Amino acid sequence: MDNSQALLKVENLRVSYRAGKAYNTVVKGVSFDLGRERLGIVGESGSGKSTIGRALLKLLPTAKIEADRMDFGGIDLLSASEKQMLTIRGRRISMILQDPKFSLNPVHRVGDQIAEAYRVHYKASAQVARQKTLEMLEAVKIRDPERVFGLYPHEVSGGMGQRIMIAMMLIPEPQIIIADEPTSALDVTVRMQVLNILNELVTNKGIGLIMISHDLNLVRNFCDRVLVMRHGEVVEERAARDMRNCTHPYTQGLLAAQPHIGGSRKPLPVLNRQTISPETKEVRA
């Protein structure tokens, strides 16, 4: 990737939590650039994936966040004030979480929530906001926008809720979307619909997408580039199409453990810190 095209440049990101008198570092010097592309961050539970997404938006009030660089289009996110972050969060960098229902207000109809967000952002009339909302629902492939407009959050399915959240998130036209396990609660067909929408955003609108997932198969089929995380570190960074040539034993293990039609699959091998040299990241004999 041409570095000058990067929307986001992260160098040596460290995130630590206080544990008594010491600090427990859960993200240990992660670096990456994000262009107008799909970047996957994959790894086992607890490897630090979500922490990276939240650290970028400084949504970790009890953590110590450090980095040599955390640049978003000339803005240093690390030193940005809370006031500046409020103009970035949800407007220029948006986040999609696993369960959209937590992000919607349960007592208001979904259409009214989107229309209100639109009205406030563009200072539009209620009538224009309603019309735009219907168009946005259509854009995220909701077939019957008039009906869905009038539903309450508990009346929509997981997949529809996720699409409604995407519609709402797109109002301020963000440049970066961080999607943290956006499809893990969805069944396969609905998952494809949501992935298609995210894909269109990258291709048609030039958004940079960070897809956080524990599912290597999904990430390598959907993304352009993949960071593989383990114990807070990136152990492998590779073009998704080149994943078969991965060199780290952990990635190789993950890949071998993926199910595929007609083949057997190996259990994920057990690696521990003693068997991997941190400098070379190679298995010792």
Ligand SMILES: Nc1ncnc2c1ncn2[C@@H]1O[C@H](COP(=O)(O)OP(=O)(O)OP(=O)(O)O)[C@@H](O)[C@H]1O
């Ligand atoms: N508020 C907190 N205080 C202390 N430690 C925390 C806190 N939040 C997260 N951690 C620790 O940080 C590490 C990374 O967590 P994180 O949620 O980023 O992992 P993850 O890879 O996203 O896992 P998952 O796929 O389960 O969400 C974990 O060991 C977790 O226990």
